[in-house]
Amino acid sequence: MSRKPLAESYRLGFDDLEALTIGAALLGTGGGGNPYIGFLRAREVFRQGATVPVIPLEVLTQDDWVGEVGGIGAPVVSAEKFEQGDEGTRALAAVEAELGIEVAAMISGEIGGANAMEPVITAAKLGIGIVDGDGMGRAFPEVQMCTFFIYGGGVAPAAIADEKGNVVVYKHVIDMFWLERMARHTTVDMGATAMLALPPMRGDFVQKTAVPATVTQAVHIGRTVLKARKARKNVVETVVEETGAKLFFTGKITDIRRHLVGGFARGEAILSGLGDWAGSEAKIAIQNENLVLWVDGVPVLMVPDLIVNLELDTGEPLTTEVLRYGQRLAVIGLPAHDLLKTEKALEIIGPKAFGYPDLTYNPLEGKAK
Amino acid sequence: MIRIGIDVGGTNTDAVVMDGSTVIAGVKAATTADVMTGVVNALKDVLAASGMAASAVDVVMIGTTHFTNAVVQRRDLAQTAAVRLGLPATASLPPMVDWPEDLKQAIGGTWYLAHGGNEFDGRVISPLNEEELLGIAADIKAKGINTVAISSVFSPVTSDFEKQAGEIFAKALPGAHITLSSEIGRIGLLERENAAIMNACLRDLSAHVIAAFRAAITEAGIKGKFFLTQNDGTLMDAAFAEKFPVLTFASGPTNSMRGAAFLSGVKDAIVVDIGGTTSDVGSLHKGFPRQATVAVEVGGVRTNFRMPDVFSIGLGGGSHVVETRDGIKVGPTSVGYRIITEALIFGGDTLTTSDIVVASGRYELGDKSKVAHLPADLLARTQVKIMQMLEDCVERSRLSPDPLPVIVVGGGSILVDGPIGGLEVIKPNHFAVANAVGAAIAQVSGEVDRVYALAEISRDAALADAKQRATDAAVAAGARADSIEIVDVEDVPLAYLPGNATRVRVKAVGELHVA
Numbered sequence: 094m095s096r097k098p099l100a101e102s103y104r105l106g107f108d109d110l111e112a113l114t115i116g117a118a119l120l121g122t123g124g125g126g127n128p129y130i131g132f133l134r135a136r137e138v139f140r141q142g143a144t145v146p147v148i149p150l151e152v153l154t155q156d157d158w159v160g161e162v163g164g165i166g167a168p169v170v171s172a173e174k175f176e177q178g179d180e181g182t183r184a185l186a187a188v189e190a191e192l193g194i195e196v197a198a199m200i201s202g203e204i205g206g207a208n209a210m211e212p213v214i215t216a217a218k219l220g221i222g223i224v225d226g227d228g229m230g231r232a233f234p235e236v237q238m239c240t241f242f243i244y245g246g247g248v249a250p251a252a253i254a255d256e257k258g259n260v261v262v263y264k265h266v267i268d269m270f271w272l273e274r275m276a277r278h279t280t281v282d283m284g285a286t287a288m289l290a291l292p293p294m295r296g297d298f299v300q301k302t303a304v305p306a307t308v309t310q311a312v313h314i315g316r317t318v319l320k321a322r323k324a325r326k327n328v329v330e331t332v333v334e335e336t337g338a339k340l341f342f343t344g345k346i347t348d349i350r351r352h353l354v355g356g357f358a359r360g361e362a363i364l365s366g367l368g369d370w371a372g373s374e375a376k377i378a379i380q381n382e383n384l385v386l387w388v389d390g391v392p393v394l395m396v397p398d399l400i401v402n403l404e405l406d407t408g409e410p411l412t413t414e415v416l417r418y419g420q421r422l423a424v425i426g427l428p429a430h431d432l433l434k435t436e437k438a439l440e441i442i443g444p445k446a447f448g449y450p451d452l453t454y455n456p457l458e459g460k461a462k
Numbered sequence: 463m464i465r466i467g468i469d470v471g472g473t474n475t476d477a478v479v480m481d482g483s484t485v486i487a488g489v490k491a492a493t494t495a496d497v498m499t500g501v502v503n504a505l506k507d508v509l510a511a512s513g514m515a516a517s518a519v520d521v522v523m524i525g526t527t528h529f530t531n532a533v534v535q536r537r538d539l540a541q542t543a544a545v546r547l548g549l550p551a552t553a554s555l556p557p558m559v560d561w562p563e564d565l566k567q568a569i570g571g572t573w574y575l576a577h578g579g580n581e582f583d584g585r586v587i588s589p590l591n592e593e594e595l596l597g598i599a600a601d602i603k604a605k606g607i608n609t610v611a612i613s614s615v616f617s618p619v620t621s622d623f624e625k626q627a628g629e630i631f632a633k634a635l636p637g638a639h640i641t642l643s644s645e646i647g648r649i650g651l652l653e654r655e656n657a658a659i660m661n662a663c664l665r666d667l668s669a670h671v672i673a674a675f676r677a678a679i680t681e682a683g684i685k686g687k688f689f690l691t692q693n694d695g696t697l698m699d700a701a702f703a704e705k706f707p708v709l710t711f712a713s714g715p716t717n718s719m720r721g722a723a724f725l726s727g728v729k730d731a732i733v734v735d736i737g738g739t740t741s742d743v744g745s746l747h748k749g750f751p752r753q754a755t756v757a758v759e760v761g762g763v764r765t766n767f768r769m770p771d772v773f774s775i776g777l778g779g780g781s782h783v784v785e786t787r788d789g790i791k792v793g794p795t796s797v798g799y800r801i802i803t804e805a806l807i808f809g810g811d812t813l814t815t816s817d818i819v820v821a822s823g824r825y826e827l828g829d830k831s832k833v834a835h836l837p838a839d840l841l842a843r844t845q846v847k848i849m850q851m852l853e854d855c856v857e858r859s860r861l862s863p864d865p866l867p868v869i870v871v872g873g874g875s876i877l878v879d880g881p882i883g884g885l886e887v888i889k890p891n892h893f894a895v896a897n898a899v900g901a902a903i904a905q906v907s908g909e910v911d912r913v914y915a916l917a918e919i920s921r922d923a924a925l926a927d928a929k930q931r932a933t934d935a936a937v938a939a940g941a942r943a944d945s946i947e948i949v950d951v952e953d954v955p956l957a958y959l960p961g962n963a964t965r966v967r968v969k970a971v972g973e974l975h976v977a
Contacts, residue, residue, distance in 0.1 A: 130555070130652075133555050133559055133560055133652075134554045134555060137554060137555060137556075137559065167582070167963075169649065169965065170582050172649070172650045172651065172652075173582070173615060173616055173649050173650060173651045174548070174551045174552065174579070174581070174582070174587070174615045174616065174651070175551070175552050175554060175555055175651070176551075176552070176553075176554045176555075177549075177550045177551055177552070177553045177554060178553050178554035256550050256551040256552075256553075256587075257550055257551075257587070257588075258550070284551075284581040284582065284585070284587070285581070285582050345857070347863060348863075418860065418862055418863070419857060419858055419859070419860045420858075421858075
């Protein structure tokens, strides 16, 4: 099967995978799942010298179909029963057959965390490129919190594939909530891990709705971290200097509360200030990802802007489930893309959508030092 | 009961004699290259110091870093075949995929994927295929390999496939050493499998080392049984340790923390173990070390062992003290075991932390006149720096704002003066040999880690079932049934799983049953 080649800006190779993984973990803003298994799988696929073209949004046209695959299931299960290897291509083939098309490139629905890797792996197997962009520019807890759906992308046909060879195709689905519900049920039958292919999108739609250049951003962040570590430089400072991130707080966790609400891990962390913030107190609200940062009672950062906790000494991005008393953090912020800040988008991914009716979204741009 | 505890570390081999819960004598001997000579020396010294006859000793407990070092140094490892049951699942990542290349080569890097494995709820992924396994066994035999590690997807939920495969290999490869992953690790296939493979490749060495320990004990004239300590501070008998050498990994820090709890009588505390070069800091919960929640690397390999969550800094009794433009610098470099020739107080020319303590008049060691010239200002600033370093790592190890005490043990304990970060400091008797005491008082444990569907079974019933399984495991491991205590219960609801799936971990411990 020979697919239409697209103009590429550069190629991802074996040596970029670690940087992509680190950048994806940071953009996960505390959630998005652990990309470690995905990283190892990508490494095995790339080991023989494969490279994947990175396709800039500008070159996509109406005639270019873009495919999207992602893992679905329980993280603890995927650490025990990981992939056979061809689930992604099988799920994708099913939606392609349904539409009678072939995709020319893959895209990630969520660059933050584990799902940054799936499209790369699938693209490498098919010998096609990945689009330099994604549907979130970060991680969010639910599939519909994605620019493709916010801006009117279709929800069918979708397909789900397991490691045994089972593939279920959803031909007609009325909305994203139904797709998520049915896909989750099927996933459990399949053993709680599976690969989901979402409806392929036309290139011009992706061009308008994808958060641009996020693959490049993730690789850049990862390389910055690796370079700083190698030179034994302060990772937090280097990330702030070189990636457009801003430092909003440094402090130590003095309390952490968690509760599981409707399948999501909610909670909050209280930090007591260190360094420039000595004497101040901060609070971070969590729902899988970091949602809001208050410093001395004032909300200074909130969704959809990115709130990232880095371990103060090592610069390691910390997921919300490993936060605990006594950890010393640097809280950095990265601005969300404009596509996540429209009225339509804020209804789904703004502070009110996450249960903070009193907060009005106040964008990061132009704040802090 | 008279027991001897021994801790074989990189620098020192420590030994104590205990009568019941009283420490009779404690000694430090140098660890020797062959290890055994050091053990024999320590045994002879400690018996002499205690005035006890060798024949009076009921039991000897040994904590050793021998097996950890073998993996770290890639020596004495057996050629090993890794067999994983789970096809078609997991084919994307073969066994040893995340190992350092040199370690993989050191054990031959042979692996096989076969059918089998279970889902999270116990359903079968694919049935076991005896013919397939016999084919693999023939190939292993042809390669001249005599050591096999078997893993199966979700074997912590149900281990039947691993056991069946183990029997098939045992029959096809008579005399082979076989390790099952379900006997060693918990959920997390790669990490558990890694542990099983490392265990397997240490089996030849463990037969040799256990025999040598036995010989050392016999040579010292001791007739009692002997045990090795595990990474969770509990015991395994010699026969079990020979089968599961990997379980000795990280037993050193565990022993010193357990020893600290015992010597001080405090069960919830922060423990600081200060050696010659480094300080290990961890937290004690109900007398046991708090365990790490993230994957722990050993020799560059990720594992999910029950390892104590210990934070180390380069501060010890032999740490260099240097005046720099930015103020006093203490460590991380150290004179280490050469302290007895290189420190000022021993006639050397290197300023160490021990020199500072002796010059301050807080401890008698070596020749005090050799440090009389040190200015008071230097002594004060160095002491402030040392206390800051300790406060920093104690703060990291605190898991709650509660004002827990800090127990300080190890040969470098003399560095500590006054409270650390406002927390009370306890320096128990025999602090220098706390690790050997920890080995001597080790108990016996049993542990389970399972996923329960709370839609089918109540939470209370699930916890009761897990506790019973943990208790049974402890008794099977040699604990006295009437002494069993549940020391740890953890239930974590699993996000995105239906039926209220919850992962339950329970640990039971009890006193060693000595017949």
